Amino acid sequence: MSRTDLSPRRWIPRPLPPFLADAVVAAVVALFTGPDAAVNDPGHRQADEVTWLLFAVSIGALLVRTRWPVGVAVVTGAACAGWALYGHIGELLNLPVMVALYTVAVRGNRRRTIRTGVVAAPAAGIVSVVAGIDVAQPQGAPLLEMLWPLVPLLLGELVRGRREEVRAYAGRAARAEAEREREARRRVEQERLRIARELHDVVAHTVSAMTVQAGLALDAFDTKPEVARAAMRQVRASGKEAVRELRATVGVLRSPGGAPAGPAPRLEELTELAERVRATGLEVTLRLDAGQVPQMVQLAAYRIVQEALTNVIKHAEARQVTVSAVREDGRLRVEVADDGTAHTGPGDGFGLIGMRERAAAVGGRIEAGPAPGGGWRVRAHLPVGRGADE
Numbered sequence: 001m002s003r004t005d006l007s008p009r010r011w012i013p014r015p016l017p018p019f020l021a022d023a024v025v026a027a028v029v030a031l032f033t034g035p036d037a038a039v040n041d042p043g044h045r046q047a048d049e050v051t052w053l054l055f056a057v058s059i060g061a062l063l064v065r066t067r068w069p070v071g072v073a074v075v076t077g078a079a080c081a082g083w084a085l086y087g088h089i090g091e092l093l094n095l096p097v098m099v100a101l102y103t104v105a106v107r108g109n110r111r112r113t114i115r116t117g118v119v120a121a122p123a124a125g126i127v128s129v130v131a132g133i134d135v136a137q138p139q140g141a142p143l144l145e146m147l148w149p150l151v152p153l154l155l156g157e158l159v160r161g162r163r164e165e166v167r168a169y170a171g172r173a174a175r176a177e178a179e180r181e182r183e184a185r186r187r188v189e190q191e192r193l194r195i196a197r198e199l200h201d202v203v204a205h206t207v208s209a210m211t212v213q214a215g216l217a218l219d220a221f222d223t224k225p226e227v228a229r230a231a232m233r234q235v236r237a238s239g240k241e242a243v244r245e246l247r248a249t250v251g252v253l254r255s256p257g258g259a260p261a262g263p264a265p266r267l268e269e270l271t272e273l274a275e276r277v278r279a280t281g282l283e284v285t286l287r288l289d290a291g292q293v294p295q296m297v298q299l300a301a302y303r304i305v306q307e308a309l310t311n312v313i314k315h316a317e318a319r320q321v322t323v324s325a326v327r328e329d330g331r332l333r334v335e336v337a338d339d340g341t342a343h344t345g346p347g348d349g350f351g352l353i354g355m356r357e358r359a360a361a362v363g364g365r366i367e368a369g370p371a372p373g374g375g376w377r378v379r380a381h382l383p384v385g386r387g388a389d390e
Contacts (some may be wrong), residue, residue, distance in 0.1 A: 021066070022064065026060075029058075029099055051083070053080050058075070061076050066103065066107065071111075073097065074136055099150070100244075104154070105152070105159075108160075121146040122146065124146050125142040147235070193357065207242070209310075210239060213234045213279060216231040231279070241276070265302040277313065277321075282318065282319070283319060283320045284321055287326065289325070298362075300361065300380075304336075304359065304366070309354075312340065312376070315340075332381075333382075359381075
């Protein structure tokens with residue numbers, strides 16, 4: 001047996017069922033009230049059948065106090081008044097009604113507590129006055145008699161308020177924990193989508209370019225060996241570039257805090273990207289006039305152009321493509337337009353979704369569709385704020 005098996009366990013008592021708790025409370029009240037009812041002060045009415053009948057009614061009513069607290073308060077209050085008016089006095093004869101009044105407050109609300117106090121206090125004072133007239137010795141000062149019903153009501157109100165505070169605190173803690181879990185799931189989902197976009201952009205673009213270059217090499221292998229060699233060299237260069245970017249992406253996952261393992265692509269690197277695309281036989285015209293742009297916007301713009309060019313290579317059957325990244329009116333307008341066919345292939349699935357997500361991440365938007373003069377055009381509008389290098 002392990003040491004943990006021998007360690008003492010903390011015992012947490014379970015609450016009693018309501019009917020059993022009422023029975024226990026009724027028994028305790030009877031234990032204190034019964035002797036007081038059995039022995040009365042000399043000169044006053046001694047215990048008889050009426051006394052014990054009222055005693056039985058009071059204790060019996062307490063057996064259902066949690067189910068009908070207001071009704072039990074009325075019954076025990078009437079029995080207590082009956083004792084006083086019958087001439088049987090005692091220090092603990094009002095204990096049943098005090099327990100009932102406490103239950104009214106602790107299981108109700110403030111409005112019901114106030115209403116009960118407004119009725120119980122004057123009733124106690126009136127009973128005191130009437131009982132003092134009917135017997136030779138008054139039961140007590142009416143003003144003081146009006147105060148004792150308020151004591152259990154106030155105590156019950158305090159206990160109920162404390163319980164409500166505990167429940168409210170527990171509810172806030174539960175909501176805060178649920179919110180933390182939702183936030184954690186949201187961040188995991190965002191990171192998963194970010195990784196999916198990075199892998200898609202790197203793999204899809206590079207593999208598409210390598211496929212085209214490998215096809216050129218196969219076609220020219222026998223007739224134009226120099227062209228085939230150049231194409232295969234480009235395949236090798238593209239593969240090295242893909243490995244470098246994949247290592248950078250994996251480095252983000254493995255490094256503490258997700259710190260980038262290398263610099264993110266910048267707009268200046270669109271020149272190299274255009275050269276790699278030209279190696280596939282596609283004529284690329286590039287225009288860069290962006291100035292100082294925030295790094296996040298540069299990354300989004302680069303990936304959008306990269307994915308748009310990938311779709312051109314895979315689906316457009318185009319001969320020419322124009323790429324521009326121009327800053328105008330506080331925005332960076334990124335456009336990729338080709339002279340091929342409409343992009344109806346599978347490349348418009350995750351790729352277009354990824355482009356839209358990248359644009360939305362920096363507060364921009366994407367437009368994609370057939371160009372007016374033919375071909376296909378992707379246009380992104382990315383906001384550029386001050387502090388470009390921050």
